[in-house]
Amino acid sequence: MEKKIEIKICIGTLCYVMGGSELQLLAEHLPEKFKKRVDIIGSTCLDYCLDQEKYGKAPFVEINGEVMAEASINKVIDYLIKKY
């Protein structure tokens, strides 16, 4: 069986206000082939927002432990297609 992919979406207020609310619709936009493989979970502040210089701008998402800054639905899907 293919390995599961875990996507953590930050629902901290900073990420949420800076465009993160859009990511709540990620599940319905995932391509078919990822629908079963991906686990989407909401997480309280992941603390990336504390260091803009190091991690970049909100909203943040973690995909199998790897951080993505300025995350958007398209950006996440592109990443999945490339990597998995």
Place this chain on the structure above:
Amino acid sequence: MIYSNNATLLRRELITKLAKLFIEGDIKDIDRIPLQIAPRNSVPIRGSIAKDRAILKYMLMALLGYNISDEEDELMTLAEYAKKSLENHNPGKNILTVVDEACSSCIKTNYIVTNLCRGCVARPCTLNCPRHAISFIGGRAKINTDLCVNCGKCMEVCPYHAIVYVPVPCEESCPVKAISKDENGIEHIDNDKCIHCGKCILACPFGAIMAKSQIIKILKRIKTPNEKVIALVAPSIIGQFKASLPSILEGIKRIGFDKVIEVADAAVTVAENETEEFLERMEKGDDFMTTSCCPAYTELVKKHVPQIQKNVSNTRSPMHFSAKYAKEHFPEYSTVFIGPCIAKQFEGIYDECVDNVMNFEELGSLFIAMNIDVSKIDAPEKISNESEIGRWFAASGGVSNAIAATITDPSMVKGLKINGINKKTANLLKIYSKKCPGNFIEVMACEGGCIAGPVTVCNPKVADKQLKKFFEDNKK
């Protein structure tokens, strides 16, 4: 559709920075914000760093409560504007202002000749143009933008479909043709027509239209030691953040408000009054009655569909009832309404009980500026269900449902809904004035209702889901 775009996010970033400076007592440093956001060696977004900075300055001016056109002296610093704004500046009675520097990027005429033009012999475009605006240069048609009046005849007659219509987003979005170009090609808002719906703010891809903010005045109230301030929070707050309603209300308190009241409480009174009024009007033989809670709609009637003025409910809005309650019970407090809406800002200017109006975008930015994370606030999960029908006002259909739940005989109501004011539905209202197929019309200017207001933080689709879930959970 993606609701938050770079233009919206930039505005939120500016509000956050502005609020932070104020809170830390460093508002005099406000002129540094444009330099921080557009530093010297960055890649310019609009051609040059100088232009980027100028636009940021004007956006901040609007956030300080100024019309961009108020600028008399280009050398006047933001720090001076801030000072004046905190002293006694009167922001005037219009809400929207155009950042002219950011505008002017759209085409002047809606019709463009593409390179499909073959420079044919027949040239029906030149023959049919009533203004003689088309000439041939280098074997191809060219429209003289000074002469063109956007009639579209050239597009209709071109045998190659070489002429296309290109929309101007703000003009396209305005339901009442209140925004148009001046002689310099810059958009101008006609305040005699504008209904403050805020659709142009959402539509402009350059973020060139701003609402004049009261945020700094509100922060001043909060920070003044012996001034007490009540927050009146609109029902549509539910679903705006990834947090429970009590947590959000607690978060608002932590900003420094001394009391927080749900406007939904007052909306219950509005539903009761409107129901009573409806029954009276039907008894009297009125054709129909419409709601009155949406201020963009009441403005639409006043300025563009006066023939149905008599049909608009005389019951004042939930914001008014809520503020009136606050003033009666806590006379020493100032009142700040917090909502998703630009038009409420306008309504607030004329409401004797409302001192200031703030929007959800500003609220979200304030949370960031003050490090308040509502998703982490543990507040008691139980909330009272007493105002439940008042909370329905947040979404399209909610007011109708509230009336149906209040009236003894719901079969009396033949309800119609206008879910979103646009050019088409504005016309529909004119038709209803002659012949109305129902007897109760609920009108909301934003498609989806208040949760889809122009200055919210959450994607409306997500907000709608969260609102529905709230009502589900609350039933249990």
